[in-house]
Amino acid sequence: MRELASNKEWKVWGETDPLFGVATWDGRNRDGANPWTDEEFYQLGESDWNDFRVHWERYGLNVESCVEIGCGAGRLTAQLATYFSQVHAVDVSEKMIEYAKRHIKSPSVKFYLSNGTDFSLDDHSVSAVFSAHVFQHFDSLSVASDYFTEIARVLKPGGSLMIHLPIYKWPAMPGVFGRLYAIHKQAADMKAHVKRWLMDYGMVKPIMKGLRYPLDFFYDVLPKIGFDDIEVSIFTTTSNQDPHSFILARKTR
Numbered sequence: 525m526r527e528l529a530s531n532k533e534w535k536v537w538g539e540t541d542p543l544f545g546v547a548t549w550d551g552r553n554r555d556g557a558n559p560w561t562d563e564e565f566y567q568l569g570e571s572d573w574n575d576f577r578v579h580w581e582r583y584g585l586n587v588e589s590c591v592e593i594g595c596g597a598g599r600l601t602a603q604l605a606t607y608f609s610q611v612h613a614v615d616v617s618e619k620m621i622e623y624a625k626r627h628i629k630s631p632s633v634k635f636y637l638s639n640g641t642d643f644s645l646d647d648h649s650v651s652a653v654f655s656a657h658v659f660q661h662f663d664s665l666s667v668a669s670d671y672f673t674e675i676a677r678v679l680k681p682g683g684s685l686m687i688h689l690p691i692y693k694w695p696a697m698p699g700v701f702g703r704l705y706a707i708h709k710q711a712a713d714m715k716a717h718v719k720r721w722l723m724d725y726g727m728v729k730p731i732m733k734g735l736r737y738p739l740d741f742f743y744d745v746l747p748k749i750g751f752d753d754i755e756v757s758i759f760t761t762t763s764n765q766d767p768h769s770f771i772l773a774r775k776t777r
C-alpha cells in the first residue's frame with residue numbers, strides 16, 4: 525500500500541505532542557496554558573464515546589469486534605475496549621500507538637501500525653468500524669474512497685460503520701460554490717505541500733490539514749462498494765457543545 529502524504533504530520537504529532545494532536549483544544553497543547561493531563565484526556569474520551577455510542581446504538585450495531593481507524597493515543601480506544609469484545613486499533617504513527625499501549629492494558633485490544641489504507645485484517649472479519657477526528661485530515665476524497673474500500677473489505681455482511689467527518693451541501697448554485705471551493709482547496713493543498721517540506725527541516729510545527737465532504741459523495745461511493753442504509757447524524761458533544769457530523773452505513777454484501 526502507498527504511503528499517504530498526510531502520514532508525515534501525524535508521525536510528528538506522535539513524537540512532539542500526542543495528546544494535543546488528538547484533542548486540539550485551545551491552550552491544551554504541551555506548551556500551552558493548560559496542557560492535557562492523561563486523566564483529563566482519557567476522561568474526555570469517555571464523555572465523547574458516551575455521546576457517540578447512543579447514536580450508533582439507535583442506528584444498530586454488533587458489538588462483537590471493531591476496527592478503530594486512527595486510534596491515536598487511545599482517547600476513544602480505551603472506551604471501545606469496554607464495549608466491544610475485540611478491538612483492532614489502527615494508526616499511522618508509531619509513537620501514538622506506543623503512548624496508547626502504555627495506558628491501555630485491555631487484552632481485547634490489538635494495535636496495528638499502518639501506512640494508511642491497509643488494515644492488515646482478513647476479509648469480512650469484523651462487525652463494526654469506527655473513526656473520529658481522522659477523515660477530516662485526509663488530502664482528498666480519493667484517499668477517503670480508498671479507506672472506505674478497505675472498510676468494505678474487512679466488514680462482515682450486516683456490519684456497520686460510524687465515521688466522523690465534516691459534511692457540506694451547497695444550498696443554492698452548487699456549480700458556483702463548487703468552483704470557489706475547488707480554488708480554495710487547491711490553495712490549501714499547495715500550502716500543505718510547502719509546510720510538509722519545511723517540516724522535514726524542523727522549520728515549522730506539524731500541520732492539521734482539513735478536508736470537507738460533499739453529501740453526495742457518500743450516496744455515490746458507498747453503494748458501489750456494498751453499503752446501504754446510509755444515514756447522516758449531527759449532534760453536539762457534552763464535552764464542548766461542538767456539533768459533530770457522522771456518516772453511518774451498513775455492509776449489505
